Amino acid sequence: MSPHGVVDRPGPFCTIQDLGRRTGRRAGLAPGGAMDQRAYLWANRLLGNDPAAAALEITLGGFALRFAVETAVALTGADCAATLDGVETGAWRTVRARPGQELRLGYSATGMRAFVAFPGGLVVPTAFGSASAVVRDGWPGLLGRPLRAGEPLRWREPARACPVRRVPRELVPPDTASLTLPLIVGYEWAEFSNADRERVFDAEWTVDPASDRTAGRLAGPALGSGPRVLDSTPLVDGTVQVTGDGLPLVFMRDRPTIGGYAKLGSVDPIALDAFAQARPGTSIRFARADPDALRRALARRERFFGIRHAP
């Protein structure tokens, strides 16, 4: 089967992602999935794809793809000054391409991750219902490694007519030098000292460069390590765990399913999207969240993007 496109340059870390692994968490599998789910969902929506269609997550840019067919793609997420045969394309839109043309992404000046979606979604292997690559879970092939130079790609409906579409400007998330993360307090929250609990909402941290797809690590004031947790506890998305050095980390898509350190609670799942785009040095604060307001926002998002959950 001849490819519909070939990745000339994958950049520092380019993986295949989708909405993540809904099943298998009970067996210890990381959820995986697009770090910035909003940007990923928009990319598929621009093309009229299924919201869970497999796409590329391109960390920091430095990416090039040569097309072998006439087709379209959608670009969202971090602005990497994308060009098609040298002509700027803009982002948060669909782009039509002809055979032989090359889509290039420069290095992003703001944001961490760009997304490229394809009509019908990439044709790639799945495990536990998802094509998301989780390197730490040790899957074979593209389920367990980043793309390499020369990687051939195929997508389901290369010839499908895709009108030029843009995400409305007011819906494109702004770049930001500071983020406030809504925090649902829980887990061992009540067992942290009063001083620590106050500090969580007063202090300012910054995103540490050691952050990755597993966790966003925060640098700044240290908390007491909190209570000793005797047995690892099941985690939810965005769980905030305080490790031995007293610094909080926010678990992201490639997180473990259970964790053994003291935990403050969890970050609003929707706020994880902006956090996934926060460059090292971005200022981070926590604010107390209303869990039911977050639940309603999650429900709105699932309705808007047409996300369905099989029982």
Added chain:
Amino acid sequence: MITFPGPVSALVTLPVAPDRDGIARVLDLERFAREELPDLRTTIPAFNRLLVEGSPHSWNATDVESRLAAGAGACLAAAPGIDAGDPVSLPVCYDPELAPDLEAVAANAGVGVAEVARLHSGTTYAVLATGFAPGFAYMGDVDARIAMPRLTTPRPRVEPGSVGIADRRTGIYPAAGPGGWRLIGRVPAAFFADAAERIARFRPGGSVEFRPIDRDEYEAGGG
């Protein structure tokens, strides 16, 4: 105790020991939750806890709390429905060359390494939780004589198949990576080569036995 760690999740901690009976009661509660709560998307049992995650379209924390409280009460009142199934049997080579902490555990227990092997392989373990990494199982309880806390500083690299002890828990590292458990033996790596097989091997509430093998049999199994 029931808490709500996320916008559509509840975490139940049963007031029982995190042992074979404890995980059996948690699994009873999981069955109850699967039947009684609408639109559950994920359940994760671990030790004496159960996490349930629902749908943002139907989640009602007050309703979930009252149903889980009733379910937990019923599970605590009844005998635990233990369904350990056939034990998973794994060969282990207890050899100091393959297991950097075997001699330290023996010294700490005041016995020889052969006795550590005998004590470790003389028990049928219960899987108390899975997770940390896919295919990793927390098993208990290890004989108190060979129990030891984990290393203060984790090793940067543990070989796949390494059998470790942390307090009264034992587990096998399914893949290479950092780890702080005391390593006392090695299962041939071939048992961890296939991702799907590795992930499916252990289930919470299941039972596991270790069969001591010598170095020749270990090497014959692919080392």
